[in-house]
Amino acid sequence: MEQLKEIWRTFRHRPMGMVGALMLFSVVFVAILAPWLAPYDPKERIDVEPGDLLAPPDAEHLLGRDDAGKDVLSQLMYGARVSLTVGFVASFMSVFIGTTVGLVAGYFGGRIGNALMRLVDFLLVIPDLPLMLVFITMWGRGLWKIILVIGLLGWTSTARLVRSQVLSIKERQFILRARAIGAGRLRIITRHIFPQVLPLILADAVLSISGAIIAESSLSFLGLGDPMLISWGMMLNFAFERAISRMAWWFLLPPGLAIVWVSVGLIMIGNTLEEIVNPRLKTHHLFDPRHMGALVTGMPPEAEAEVAAQ
Amino acid sequence: MQRSDYLIRKVFFALATLVVVIVFNFFLFRILPGDPIKAIVRSPRLTRAARERLRVDFGLDKPVFFDGERLRQGDVAGALDSQFTAYVRALLHGNLGISFRSRRDVAEVLAERVWRTVVLVAGAETLALVFGMALGLASAWRRGTRLETTILLWALFSWGLPNFFLGIILLILARGHLPVGGMVVPGLKPEAGWTYWADVGRHLILPTITMAIVYTSSYVLIMRSSVVEVLSEDYILTAKAKGLSTFQILRDHALKNAMLPMVTMVALNLGYTVGGAIQVETVFSWPGIGRLMYDAVMKRDYPVLQGTFLLLAVSVIAANLLADILYSVLDPRVKAQ
Numbered sequence: 001m002e003q004l005k006e007i008w009r010t011f012r013h014r015p016m017g018m019v020g021a022l023m024l025f026s027v028v029f030v031a032i033l034a035p036w037l038a039p040y041d042p043k044e045r046i047d048v049e050p051g052d053l054l055a056p057p058d059a060e061h062l063l064g065r066d067d068a069g070k071d072v073l074s075q076l077m078y079g080a081r082v083s084l085t086v087g088f089v090a091s092f093m094s095v096f097i098g099t100t101v102g103l104v105a106g107y108f109g110g111r112i113g114n115a116l117m118r119l120v121d122f123l124l125v126i127p128d129l130p131l132m133l134v135f136i137t138m139w140g141r142g143l144w145k146i147i148l149v150i151g152l153l154g155w156t157s158t159a160r161l162v163r164s165q166v167l168s169i170k171e172r173q174f175i176l177r178a179r180a181i182g183a184g185r186l187r188i189i190t191r192h193i194f195p196q197v198l199p200l201i202l203a204d205a206v207l208s209i210s211g212a213i214i215a216e217s218s219l220s221f222l223g224l225g226d227p228m229l230i231s232w233g234m235m236l237n238f239a240f241e242r243a244i245s246r247m248a249w250w251f252l253l254p255p256g257l258a259i260v261w262v263s264v265g266l267i268m269i270g271n272t273l274e275e276i277v278n279p280r281l282k283t284h285h286l287f288d289p290r291h292m293g294a295l296v297t298g299m300p301p302e303a304e305a306e307v308a309a310q
Numbered sequence: 311m312q313r314s315d316y317l318i319r320k321v322f323f324a325l326a327t328l329v330v331v332i333v334f335n336f337f338l339f340r341i342l343p344g345d346p347i348k349a350i351v352r353s354p355r356l357t358r359a360a361r362e363r364l365r366v367d368f369g370l371d372k373p374v375f376f377d378g379e380r381l382r383q384g385d386v387a388g389a390l391d392s393q394f395t396a397y398v399r400a401l402l403h404g405n406l407g408i409s410f411r412s413r414r415d416v417a418e419v420l421a422e423r424v425w426r427t428v429v430l431v432a433g434a435e436t437l438a439l440v441f442g443m444a445l446g447l448a449s450a451w452r453r454g455t456r457l458e459t460t461i462l463l464w465a466l467f468s469w470g471l472p473n474f475f476l477g478i479i480l481l482i483l484a485r486g487h488l489p490v491g492g493m494v495v496p497g498l499k500p501e502a503g504w505t506y507w508a509d510v511g512r513h514l515i516l517p518t519i520t521m522a523i524v525y526t527s528s529y530v531l532i533m534r535s536s537v538v539e540v541l542s543e544d545y546i547l548t549a550k551a552k553g554l555s556t557f558q559i560l561r562d563h564a565l566k567n568a569m570l571p572m573v574t575m576v577a578l579n580l581g582y583t584v585g586g587a588i589q590v591e592t593v594f595s596w597p598g599i600g601r602l603m604y605d606a607v608m609k610r611d612y613p614v615l616q617g618t619f620l621l622l623a624v625s626v627i628a629a630n631l632l633a634d635i636l637y638s639v640l641d642p643r644v645k646a647q
Contacts, residue, residue: 240593
């Protein structure tokens with residue numbers, strides 16, 4: 001807790017981080033208050049006239065109307081809920097799995113550790129998006145399925161990062177002392193090692209939210225979003241399928257810019273956090289699409305594993 | 311560790327991964343709800359006997375993996391006469407099944423389309439690498455200038471930019487100037503020779519640029535960080551003292567040391583490039599493997615979906631193996647000891 005306060009004290013003075021935080025909170029604010037802020041209810045049945053379809057922005061519809069005559073701004077506001085829900089829940093899942101795997105693989109090493117890292121290597125060479133497409137197509141569309149697929153496939157980077165940290169922490173004096181006075185493994189991991197990696201996990205989690213949001217929008221854009229919900233990716237899918245020939249930029253641009261807005265905000269927060277938490281990281285997560293620890297050490301993952309094994 | 315050991319281990323891992331992918335691919339498409347025979351023959355008049363015959367014809371009467379009963383009797387060959395071995399045997403013969411929709415041979419469709427995606431991805435990766443290295447080198451060399459800040463801000467921005475959205479923006483901007491969809495102008499045939507290929511090239515411009523822009527940023531950042539690191543080393547000072555020019559130093563030291571992380575990056579990006587190809591080909595209706603996968607998803611064409619996934623996974627596995635081999639050539643630490 002004290003540690004987190006400390007981080008916040010530094011974070012407050014970083015303009016990049018604070019701008020990112022503002023960008024994120026603006027979206028969180030809109031998402032929570034969507035029913036009150038949105039001028040119209042996207043689920044409401046409306047009567048439309050031919051002129052209303054893809055009508056350009058005016059005073060009543062600030063971002064115009066979509067191909068069914070519905071208000072784009074309202075959909076955009078409700079869409080924030082879907083993106084943030086998927087982002088936060090899927091990222092929590094993947095960070096939780098990744099941290100557990102990383103702690104176990106790093107602390108115990110040996111056969112279990114090796115087996116876990118081989119699983120990580122395996123998941124790393126399987127292309128994510130095609131696999132997600134296959135899963136959702138076979139399994140059916142739905143919000144929870146999307147969250148599960150993103151969460152279950154996205155943990156490898158966290159696992160590598162946590163493992164590489166644990167490998168160095170477990171040899172430090174205070175851990176050896178704790179072991180010497182007979183502290184159990186579980187206690188050492190949860191009480192001594194975990195708090196040490198927590199700040200880095202926090203930075204990783206923030207970055208993985210943006211990854212999850214982009215993944216959700218890609219799936220929705222490819223027509224695999226939850227049919228019951230309006231998400232930014234799905235708006236783009238509709239706009240692309242039906243509005244591009246009419247050049248309805250008011251329908252095409254807002255959802256895409258919203259995705260960019262929230263993910264850039266998250267990346268700014270994540271990178272600032274990383275710089276604070278680990279100033280020695282010359283290469284931080286921004287350099288790696290899977291934001292993982294391999295490049296942190298400057299060694300290929302294999303070489304890193306070999307050094308660790310010796 | 312010997313280099314040959316390293317390579318053997320890498321090849322073994324690639325093969326193991328391949329096996330898991332094949333088993334996974336087989337299994338995933340087998341848990342589909344519903345009777346596959348009904349999915350193929352959509353006729354209510356199909357009699358029970360005819361259905362049974364089809365089941366036998368398609369080998370669906372056989373056990374999924376192996377027959378435990380026959381295995382216990384010592385009949386290994388008979389026990390392994392299963393749907394899975396039939397699937398593997400078909401794979402080895404290059405048989406990926408028949409499309410539910412077009413009724414065409416999936417392997418044939420893939421073979422027809424694969425070069426289109428290869429050209430797109432290779433072009434985009436090359437552009438991204440060239441620009442990424444140039445911009446990365448420039449920003450590391452001109453540290454603390456406005457140039458560096460601009461490059462970094464742009465890289466940050468493009469990080470959060472989904473490539474299908476970038477594609478849509480470019481499509482809007484380029485409309486009227488460049489072809490924005492398809493592979494050739496309708497009606498133009500390959501017999502037209504140069505005119506045909508020039509038109510294909512024009513259709514390639516937008517999708518290639520879209521993919522290249524998205525992947526450039528990662529190369530810029532990795533290049534910049536490794537060059538910055540190298541430039542702070544003492545031997546750079548020595549090189550300067552020896553009278554080497556800045557250009558020579560950048561070429562001989564900075565560039566050489568940046569190659570290793572670049573190879574890692576290219577390998578890591580491969581899976582992403584494949585995913586990006588699905589999005590970009592969908593936006594620009596480029597008839598490659600990515601667009602094929604999108605269409606298969608939309609039409610629930612399972613054999614095509616299965617085939618494309620297998621092809622994409624195998625290419626990424628193979629490319630990763632290639633990167634590992636390249637690594638062993640570039641990195642002396644792999645050879646030493």
